[in-house]
Amino acid sequence: MLGYLVEKEFKQIFRDKLLPKVILLFPFVALILLPYAANFEVENMRLVVVDNDNSSYSKELVGKLTANNSINLISMEPTYNAALDLVHSDKADMVINIPRDFEKDFVIDKKANILVAVNSVNGMKGTMGGMYALSIIKQYQDEKTSEIIGINDNSGVEIKTIYQFNRELDYKFFMVPALMVMILTIISGFLPAFNIVGEKEKGNMEQINVSPVTRPIFILSKLIPYWIIGMVIMTIGFIVARFFYGIIPQGSILTIYLFSFVFTLAVSGMGLILSNYASTYQQVVFMMFFFIMILILMSGLYTPFNSMPEWAQKIGAFSPLTYFIDVMRCVYLKGSKLTDLLPQLFKLLAFVLVINSWAVLSYRKTS
């Protein structure tokens, strides 16, 4: 019986005009576009310079500031106000005002001033850009100092830094494994729920209820295809990560498959719960948006989990995504083994148990 129903579901999915395309294309597009968008680096800050000094020092400093692609000089303005005007109209992000006698002050009085004004509506971008400019100015100051004094004092402590697991410091290596979790959540967790609510809305549910098909079998027949599709999607994810980004899991791929399967059980259970409470498409869509947004934002996908306040971490601890994202990053980048990840596995298994019992209970209630 179950076999026939699963076969029917598969046929329906593949006969649909849109679904197979979405299922295939979504992981590709998401994995290829999102990592490029999800980037906290600050590049291409647009700089306006007001150079009241026009000396060789001021010109050299401007040259240093714009030496790499973090800061681009877009124009030189005669007055500070003219420069601010460009910031107001969002044509520039940063103004550097070099006062008159900058060079003279530095060489003779040993003290020169400079003003860095940066648009900080986006606080992080503002500080990062500003701090970056300040660090270059500091560097320039040290260079000039040793040039004038003529000594090169490099004694002291040398701090060597070793960046483990991600030597090139490429943010994409961090995002790609975690984004696979998001994709799996949407496809294996939410599509079956849409499907079930669709049946409800069309009135097919009533007919199923009076047929000899028992409810568990019916639900299973809805879920199994998406579990299989979920595994296929993970495989697509591995392939894209390998050939598009050159990211190879340091740990075992079997560990990832095991966790993916357990995770899929948990999220499809979540989808089921929602589909039990919702009776129309619009409802289920909205509920899902509500929950997926909270789950994704609090799971540490885009922002560091440990930086959240304690209450938020406690809420985040109730999301299966939190653990699976951690696991993916650990296995992919650090090569963690199953034995390192047992706590996460047990937590996910607990989720599977609790969520699916809830799903079964809430199903009986409504019928």
Next chain:
Amino acid sequence: MKEFLTFTKKEFLHIFRDTWTMMIILVLPLVMMLLFGYAVTTEIRNTNIGILDYSKDETTRSIINRVQESEYFTISNYFNSYDEIDQSFKSSENSLVIVFGENFSENLLHLRKADIQIVADASDPNAAKTLVNYLSNIIGSTLKDLNKTTIENYEIKPELKLLYNPLMKSSYNFVPGVMGFIIILVCAMMTSISIVREKEKGTMELLLASPTSPITIIVSKLIPYFVISLINIITIFLVSYFIMGVPINGSLFWIFILCILYILVSLSLGILISTVSDTQLMALVISAILLLMPSMLLSGMLFNIESMPLILQGIAQAMPAKWFISAIRKLMIMGVDAKYVLHEFGALLLMEVIIIGISLKKFKKRLE
């Protein structure tokens, strides 16, 4: 006119009867503000750090003390050998380890040179870079304090001025973003699904065959969503102004006009999506993938558009949310004159005209 009112009333009833959806629509903006305002942060805090100290002398102890005192770090492990470090990274116990070489104080005193190593778990490269920076600063300043023989230096004294947001509140950035997102969600996605629902059920044909004009039917469907988005916008304004202390620096009149324009653009997008999709699932997929996701990621709410590859920057230009957010930021936070947002207004108006044009064409075709 009476017909129109009756239809609008019917649509309102449809929505209000659906308590779940109503509740979520009204609560969603608040939850988003709460999350972005108080939970999610891009700052790095509460980091566990491990220590491997081969010297255990005065200097290393004072450095360790400074590290412990700083708000960023908590010392979680003391290691005895190098091999333990890797294992602690793999089980995510700490993300940073300081290694002091042997005879640290002595070397520093006699050779004027000593070894410190920072081993960082760089799986999150941004966090790793920032943490290494913090740590180097702490180490540097501790050593400077211990060793007071500084040479008088030449100095450039920079003044850093943080325009518009001197207190660095993140709310200044995300409030416009949340508005842009919520309106797309309510207007484009919900509207398109609700129109397509009538199509899917076959009731659309009935309505179209009735003496009521098609325009009346569509407009009456839009009105409730228009009202709901206004309510959402007002809630966001109230919460951000009174609770989060986000200023409203510019003219309320222009902010209001801007919001209306953006709501209209989003509603038209909803209509457009409904004309091209046959099933609710399709409307959902189109609006989620083509509108919602880009509006969240490419609007500058979380990530900087300028740092993205050119293709993505191009796509961002086509998103109404990007223009709305940019304009509302300028009007509300930067408090600039309306003349500085002409560009954004123009872009939104142009989009509105194009979208309405296409949907009308498609819609007429359907009727024939």
